[in-house]
Amino acid sequence: xxxxxxxxxxxxxxxxxxxxxxxxxxxxxxxxxxxxxxxxxxxxxxxxxxxxxxxxxxxxxxxxxxxxxxxxxxxxxxxxxxxxxxxxxxxxxxxxxxxxxxxxxxxxx
Numbered sequence: 001x002x003x004x005x006x007x008x009x010x011x012x013x014x015x016x017x018x019x020x021x022x023x024x025x026x027x028x029x030x031x032x033x034x035x036x037x038x039x040x041x042x043x044x045x046x047x048x049x050x051x052x053x054x055x056x057x058x059x060x061x062x063x064x065x066x067x068x069x070x071x072x073x074x075x076x077x078x079x080x081x082x083x084x085x086x087x088x089x090x091x092x093x094x095x096x097x098x099x100x101x102x103x104x105x106x107x108x109x
Contacts, residue, residue: 004041015043 004011010018017025017038025041044050062068 004043015045017041 004017004021006012006018006021008018008020010016011021021041022038025038
């Protein structure tokens with residue numbers, strides 16, 4: 001629990017305790033091993049302080065493509081050659097004659 005890991009891997013992936021970890025935290029609380037606030041187990045990236053720091057500055061919008069700085073370059077980038085991927089071969093349909101032959105050889109009881 002101190003490493004903030006679980007066997008399913010979701011806690012390490014998201015930073016939020018998974019249902020297995022929440023069950024273990026609740027068990028620790030019920031067992032009298034200290035009252036644990038669930039917020040202590042969530043990654044700091046989800047805190048209100050982190051959110052306020054991330055959005056504390058202003059991002060100015062771009063007016064449009066015509067206001068972008070012009071770059072005079074002699075390098076021309078051409079698109080890559082397109083080769084269609086190989087698909088599964090199409091199924092050959094039986095003609096009516098072949099179908100009649102295959103059904104006439106069936107034995108019925």
